[in-house]
Amino acid sequence: MTRKSEELDPVRLLERLVAVDSVNPGLAASGAGEGAIADLCADWLGARGFEVHRLERNPGRPSLVAIARGTGGGRSLMLNGHLDTVGLGGYEGEPLSPRREDGRLYGRGACDMKGGVAAMMIAAVRATARGPLRGDVLLACVADEENASAGTEEVLESFTADAAIVTEPSRLQVILAHKGFVWFDVIVHGRAAHGSQPDLGIDAIAKAGHFLVAVEELGRRLGAAEGHPRLGSGTVHASVIHGGEEPSTYPAQCRITLERRTVPGEDADTVQAELTAILDQLAATVPDFSYELRRGLHREPFEGDPDQPVVRTLLHHARSVLGHTPAVLAEPYWTDCALLDRAGIPCLLFGADGAGAHESVEWADIASLHRLTDILTDTVTDFCS
Structure with a gap:
């Protein structure tokens, strides 16, 4: 050489x-x-x-x-x-x-x-x-x-x-x-109270469990959809979860970070609408369920x-x-x-x-x-x- x-x-x-x-x-x-x-x-x-x-x-x-x-x-x-x-x-x-x-x-x-x-x-x-x-x-x-x-x-x-x-x-x-992606934080609210006083506390982690079940179901629905001819369907998963302070206190908040992978025809707005519909349904059917939805980084497919x-x-x-x-x-x-x-x-x-x-x-x-x-x-x- x-x-x-x-x-x-x-x-x-x-x-x-x-x-x-x-x-x-x-x-x-x-x-x-x-x-x-x-x-x-x-x-x-x-x-x-x-x-x-x-x-x-x-x-x-x-x-x-x-x-x-x-x-x-x-x-x-x-x-x-x-x-x-x-x-x-x-x-x-x-x-x-x-x-x-x-x-x-x-x-x-x-x-x-x-x-x-x-x-x-x-x-x-x-x-x-x-x-x-x-x-x-x-x-x-x-x-x-x-x-x-x-x-x-x-x-x-x-x-x-x-x-x-x-x-x-x-x-x-x-x-x-x-594929593209979008990240969201879902903050599920509870009420802090001593662990001996369940009448005063609302367990944010337990409430968040309802949402995690709904995320799993959303993933199944996405997987069953026809999807994009080359990329298939979008996906969703819970990436990070934080909640609680110590064993003897009802947690006042539980934060779940989600990643939703998107295909052409989907974007951050369509995903936000999808998650909002799920969360609003939980707020209407699960006692004391309240939430915030915050959009993070998003990139298009x-x-x-x-x-x-x-x-x-x-x-x-x-x-x-x-x-x-x-x-x-x-x-x-x-x-x-x-x-x-x-x-x-x-x-x-x-x-x-x-x-x-x-x-x-x-x-x-x-x-x-x-x-x-x-x-x-x-x-x-x-x-x-």
């Missing part, structure tokens, strides 16, 4: 990225954030002629947009990948010491999703090195996707493109739909158009590299595709193979990382020419 080819090897770049702690501090209080890894990417891309913009509305939580300007008159393409990872606690071995073994590269973030970031960075450099492109190539290396996606939101306030590809891991399959030029272009080049047409699928998890789509940017998700995202051992498949880089290189060249 020549020195020049080493510089444009996605696996070598991935090793450098994995070695940098970029744990999201919104998930782990001791998380390093994206500052150091953003510095690495900015230096690497700037040295290769990219125009680098650093966005850092939240101190220590930067996102980058690196642009290779086209000559004009062509379509622009954004490649989007997140720099943050989940925490290092519980990881088996050394999470920040990348290790190659049996065709895999191990380390925290190797799969989710520093492999995709490395591939898109190398692909953009290779594509622009082939000759002048008419359209702009934008690399959005974003913060905070693992928590609230503040990075992509901030990028989209200042930058746009004619299309986008999110390089989250997808086993070299095209993802054109995924995503459904892309298979006839968009960016989808057709990538499928064409994937077929050439892989020797077969990739499957077009949907996934239950949420990604930044939904934010790009909402901003009017046609997009899809396409990334390498691997496993262990958020788990105790994480790895990226090296061969698929090379194939991803080749497919992205050809797609950028074609789309932006």
Whole structure:
């Protein structure tokens, strides 16, 4: 391998990225954030002629947009990948010491999703090195996707493109739909009293039990519904519950946090109406049942158009590299595709193979990382020419 080819090897770049702690501090209080890894990417891309913009509305939580300007008159393409990872606690071995073994590269973030970031960075450099492109190539290396996606939101306030590809891991399959989610807190009210005085107390935890039974029934109804042709039905589960002070006191409050996964046609408003109907029915039928419903973070589901030029272009080049047409699928998890789509940017998700995202051992498949880089290189060249 020549020195020049080493510089444009996605696996070598991935090793450098994995070695940098970029744990999201919104998930782990001791998380390093994206500052150091953003510095690495900015230096690497700037040295290769990219125009680098650093966005850092939240101190220590930067996102980058690196642009290779086209000559004009062509379509622009954004490649989007997140720099943050989940925490290092519980990881088996050394999470920040990348290790190659049996065709895999191990380390925290190797799969989710520093492999995709490395591939898109190398692909953009290779594509622009082939000759002048008419359209702009934008690399959005974003913060905070693992928590609230503040990075992509901030990028989209200042930058746009004619299309986008999110390089989250997808086993070299095209993802054109995924679920959304909305979080709600349900606060069930009781009345504090000494445990020896049941005539004075109202047990908020016992009252909340009626709601938990209703949540389980809602889940059964959702599962029995026809649902979305690719994503199936929405789901609901109780994630966290808090209530009570000590054994000898009737609890005055019980708070239940719910997550409702949504499919196209559902959103935070439809879910709020669904939960309100359940809670109002309980208030009408269960003595002394009273509640508050508070909406938390919500993200919309995503459904892309298979006839968009960016989808057709990538499928064409994937077929050439892989020797077969990739499957077009949907996934239950949420990604930044939904934010790009909402901003009017046609997009899809396409990334390498691997496993262990958020788990105790994480790895990226090296061969698929090379194939991803080749497919992205050809797609950028074609789309932006």
